[in-house]
Amino acid sequence: MSEFIPGQRWISDGEAELGLGTILNVDFRSVTVLFAASQETRTYSVRQAPLTRVVFGSGDRIDAADGWQLIVDDTKEIDGLIVYIGETDDGELRELSEAQIADSMQFNQARDRLLTGQVDRNDWFDLRFRTLHHFHRIEQNPALGLAGPKIDLIPHQLYIADEVSRRHAPRVLLADEVGLGKTIEAGLILHRLLLTGRAQRALILVPDSLTHQWLVELLRRFGLEVTLLDEQQSQAYGDANPFEAGQLVLASQQWLFANPHRQSQADDSHWDMLIVDEAHHLDWSPEGSGPGYACVERLAHATPGLLLLTATPEQMGVESHFARLRLLDPDRYHDLAAFKAEEAGYIEVATAIDALDSLPGESAAFTAVERVIDDSDSQALLETLVDAESGEAQRDAARRQLREQLLDRHGTGRVMFRNSRRHVAGFPERRLHTASLELPSAYRRLLRKLGRDEDALDELLIETGLDHPDVLLYLDTTYRALSDDPLNAEPWWQIDPRVTWLLELLTDAGRDKVLVIAHDRETATDLAEALRVLGGMHAPVFHEGMSLVERDRAAADFSDEEEGSQVMVCSEIGSEGRNFQFCRHLVMFDLPQHPDQLEQRIGRLDRIGQRHAIEIHVPVFADSPGERLLRWYQEGMDAFSAPHGVGSDLYDAFGDALADALLDPESLDAIIAETRALFETRLAERDAGRNRLLELNACRHERAETVASAIRELDTDKALPRYLDQAFDIFGIDSQDLGGDMNHLRAGPHMLDGLPGLAKGEEGFTATTSRSRALTRDDVQHLSWEHPLVREIVGRILDGAMGNTALALLNHPAIPAGRLMVELVFRTYCPAPSRLHVNRFLPPTAIRVLLDESGANLSDKVSFTGLAKNLKKVKKAVARDLIKSRHDQLRELLTQGEGEADRELPTIIETAQQRMRDELDGELTRLQALARHNPAVRDDEIQALRDERQALDTAIEGTRLRLDAVRVIVTVDNETRR
Template sequence: MSEFVQGQRWVVDSEPELGLGVVTGVQARTVSIFFPQAECERNYATAQAPLTRIHYSVEDSINLADGTSGVVARVHEQSGLLIYELSDERLIPETMLAAEVSLHQPLVRLLTGQLDAPKWFYFRRQLDDAISRTWQSRLGGLLGVRATLIPHQLYVAWTACEHEKVRVLLADEVGLGKTIEAGMILSRLIKFERVARALILVPDALQVQWLVELVRKFGQMPALYSDSEHDFSSGQIHIVPHSQVEALSQQLQQAEFDITVVDEAHHIAPETEAFACLQGLSATSDHLVLLTATPEQLGAESHFARLQLLDPAKFTSLTTLHQQEQHYQSLNRRIRALPEGRDALIAEFKLDAELSDEELIDQLLDCHGVGRVMFRNVRSAISGFPSRKAIPHELADDSWVSRFEWLAGFARLNPDEKILVICQSIEQVKDCENYLWQKHGIDAALFHEEQNLIERDKAAAYFADGDQGSQLLLCSEIGSEGRNFQFSCHLVCLDLPDHPDLLEQRIGRLDRIGQSRDVHIHIPYAPHSRAALQLRWYHDVLACIEQQNPAAGTVHDTVLADTLSLERDVETLFSEAVINDELVKATRDQVKRLQASIQAGRDALLEMNSCRQPFADELAGQLALFEQTTPLELVEAASDLLNFHFEATHDGIYSLIPSDKMLVPALPGIPPEGAEITFSREIANHREDVMFMSWDAVFITGLWEMLHHSDLGAASVATLPSRQLPAGHCLLEVCFDMVVQSKQAAVCMPFLSSHSVRTLVLDISDKDLSPLLPEDSLQQNIQSVKKHLARDVVKSKKDEISSWYHKAEQFAAERKQALLDEAVRHARQHYEGEISRLRNLAHTNSAVGIGEISILEGKRDAVCEALAAHTHLQLSAIRLIVITG
């Protein structure tokens, strides 16, 4: 008798999207099947047809063609056709089954023979474990940042994000990475789904720098505001220049951003319409991050206005703020005098007398009101900065040819050194490049604003290549923004900028944390030239070349305004008639006075609070430890299973290229032409053209999402040679995902010790064997089965598989409850600890209000409820294992 009977229901193994087909005709060697869902008919050879019979079992839910559904109570067969008796006593021939059939469910795929190789099952489990470990680490949003792991930056980002509403002023000194800190905060909030839309307001000259930083260091794709057609309603991150804030005020306030970031916030004065826009954005955005290296430079009133933006309820009076600051200055002096006055401090602040001096200071730091909203790290408190050396080079004349000739000679004398060269304009850069090539055969890399990001990346990579790269990188003033080249220690200024802040920006390309050598700043000049006067002004008067001098810019602007009256002509300033001995002496005195004022105004308590140790170092250590294991093996396994090209090209760098034979249409985060990737943070920091493949990378997280929305690896059959288990019997390995269906899902994830549940059922046992047979050891002995044999196995065990699966569900439900009880306990402990700390702080720190505590209590309740009441198991993958002797 033929296997095929008219009226039977079958699916096509390679085209399950056709739905449930019905046999319409059977010939000697062919069978005709009509697919109602696709409205087409196909003919197949009866021998080895790529078809699987749909046969539902008792307790299966089935959908009917009339739109109703039911549960199978019994299965009858008559003349080769199946008749399903439902629990409501209806008799349903298989011809009445709905054409739509969901084969995305792993159990259905197993029962219908839609199988993948066993190694797919293990790969899904590896990927699940990797994602789970990342969530549990609570380091999400920091792992993928392309930057050196610097403790104070990590501390600022972590601590700021611990607040339910992140509203902070980042006031680190220039060069300490405020942009990195803000980017980390943004990245972390996005990772934990606390931010969906972001607005970044920046000085006009820094738009490209922010774009570069967000793209290259954080993997974000912001939209730059360009014209009135800009659509603020779409896209995740928008960058808007300060000059457009007033004009766009209404649009920005109506766009409903979750976070507003303002760089160089002191440039937006309180009395302006732009500041009024900030006030509106502050009221509508949950999170607000202000950046300024000079928080009080434009006066106490402006500083107070910015603090009011952050928290108007706490900062109500400038007089009160002054009184608090005087109290903190007194507390600073008392802390510096420890152990003298220790007993008085303990009594005044009701502290534990058993505390060490370090623990005592740590608790006193909590008393700093502004310290809860403001971070201020300073260079003097952070190790790792190099010395700076100004090296003038006298030339015979002031022509550009003389400068180019000197540069060629300097390069020849230092063949093993990388040299960064900066001049003001793009024309000078191009002329220099042409001269060096035509006259000396020197192939210098170019880096300027007319290049796109890819071209700049290639130029930076060519310069960074230690073997075959360029010795020189020629940059324009604007083109160098946002890029750092710590592997070089030689900066050549072929001209000097008109402002000390621009000069500091140039030097800052090399003078960064992580620079291992002294920075040499080379300045070619001709006697009595404008460059000579600039050199004297910056080096001898403002003292801002060999050191970072926060007073230099302010004094320069003051002299420009006072000396030149209304003209304010910088060309006039740099003349021998103006820069005379009298002006030099007066300016030096101004610099010293302002430096002394800045030093006297330092808030040591705030600085200590901005990078508490040892926590900051421990945080950097946790990240470094987590990264000791990279996703390399996972990517290798993915390339084997998905069929994309992956190979090592040279030390630490790999080529990853999609292929035409891939099992998926595209790879997440990888362009169609492929990419060079690295698993090394160090290489990624030097090679911005190479993709950093971290555990936070879009490729890793996207791969996980892609597999969980596909059938790949969902069902498989394997054999297990074993002497300990009875031959001929079966194991059913079943994996479930823990799915939190709540808007708090991302916040809940770190509290779950496992994001999946694995069970292992032996057909003749009522116990879960997963603890006795760990998946790693099981996988080492698993063997593949040819697909036709695997289907025969499934067919022979079909009636029993459902009962084994129900056992697995029971075991998983028990494990789920244990995991949820543990997660709720951890979540409650986490929030209760912080709530208790805030309640204690409220007695000594007026900046801590009852509202902040209430918000945290609400968060605790919401997270615990989401875990306990809105978490369910979702079948992820299933594997039938036949035990052989």
């Protein structure tokens, strides 16, 4: 390798798309290269730098940085830099140092490899051309980034992922109800942003109990490998910043929020996207914020993109909800009082949207709509809708456009997405089964004493150290706390009839899985022991005192269909985040006090895709506080039938009174009646106000179906299996057909190194191109154009030299032997920062030119496929001799081919620019109109779109062609072939 000297020009062998690089500095260990056209810098080891020196020869044309061109005649070297000598287009004799070459210049590898006799196999050349063709097609598919993940095509998830991932630096709150797939939505958004180059680094903060679940989900569903950081892992990096260890970093909120030093390191790292799960736990009030909120606030301020996830955005009241919005856009949400006043106006907007379906015809509906519109465009649509001369199609179009305008321009719909089960199909029935059991004597004595003596409760709270009303609702916990009492000598589970009831339930359930949730960690642990001692059953336990590995092991044991445990016992932590939808029996061994916790428990099983009715089993003691709490849930708010989203309001209003009524059944009826009245009022308000707007905006079904249709098009792409067969054969991947459209892939003896999931000597993996089959088995990967293995294969072909030269023989009766043809594949080259995702408008585009030795262009007369199937291979030594003998002729044909291809480039550029302008100008006009009505449209979002449009226009205008591959074809007769 030549000595590296600052100013020299080199290209990257593995990342040719970076363009022409300039050596910035070099020492005895490393060399740093600036790729100015793509705004990237790389540092390589001097000994193993994957770089090729750019050297032009006589007759080559070079672009100077200041705009002129030089045709090379001779060279000299000054201080390690090449100086090219030649003429300009005006005939002027000039010199050009390599340091002054335009950054957009490229080293044309195919040309130089061919002319030096380096040729590859014909099937490599064929694969390269087909790869370029498929890549061009896939990159423009509107479902790019959403088609690869292993998910069901659920409309609201696809709509949210598509809408959010199209935005510049999206900042949104994903607030779908429990079980509707917020994690999938976040994964889809992240996957698309990474795949399209609009994001490169992301920090994901989740509750400690969910770190491994996120780790597995991101890998299994989205093929994303993340770095899981904890204190032990961080210490392994010594003084280095552990947050720089990977592109995608997953960390526990509890760990990070409690560690100022690690927070500082996270702050010092650059992130494109921050994802925070269970965001309702972040503590904020107008008077101050907790350490978790403060940490996220600092990171959110410095990070362009932000996704907050919570199923209960208002669980802790409107202040808590406002706090989340404040993180997304502190300029927009800076005044809590103003926010409350603004929300009061959403009822009118929701009423107007519903009134659109009554037009034309009802004057009241017209008035309701007219009251909320304040611009000429909307007024014109309203007039079209009520005009007697409008046709039905015109009215439908006007109604649809007016509905979308009202949704866009009002409320928090741009920053918050919330779907409810009322508007999403696919959820199972819930069936409540209650069992009234007799109080054991120890529990009865306790409750009788509390009922007789007004001071007994205070004494009990002091004696046990428990809170009210826990001491009444969780009698086993109270019993344990009074273990010094000689009457409480036996373990609680030996005297509690709920244990016997549970054993009978497990017997009746047969092979069905049963999830048991109890409020207290010790209750869960003791209950598992009781099942072992009394029933001979192994029940894994899941609680907050266990390590993450222990929890994952317990969950895996429970989920194993063949040999796993029938039952798992969880503490309350089991109702947060974990997905147990393979199970349909839920036992609430006791009841949580808060309605949201009740819903979270049910939501572990009741998720979209659950195939069975949810059987909810609740044992209560007759005439006990637990039975009264059950009545409040059933009669006051229908809590077990479906999620309603108003439980927090009801608990805030009646939680204290309910706690007092647990020992005063006479007052309970009044509380239940008042709860029911407020419940129905809140539902009516929800349907009329902001929540109604959110639900209307959270899934626009036409858009969702467009995305789903594009995904299905890729799913059924018949070209993919054919392409994979050829690629696997060439890359040395063994593929064993298992039947049912499934194949087992493993590394063959000659496989190229570094392919994802296929390390040599390991078992490999099973995959299928069928989405439905992949979804039925966790151990089967979904093989698509976006799968990491396929992306790696495509990337290696397009970014490297594999197959960019070839020589073949053609036996054709109509063509005399010894004739020469050259098949040239040119490729558009548009250097631009990855964040622009220029490929959506101008992906690498192939221009094929087929010339005979006289220079006649045969491209339109002879197809690639028709020619390729008639070609025969030739030994490399013979190929080199043939090229050497036709060297001058080949140079002439290569130059002529460039001219033929250049004539097609302006049309390609013009088409791409028009496509870009049509899309971005329309979006810019829409955002500017929205900004006049909806302050949730950020000024920086509009300016970013303007800047993006300008940068794309400049980049596309600068598109050039490069010779990507060349095949020399020599005609022979049968005698010659022999």
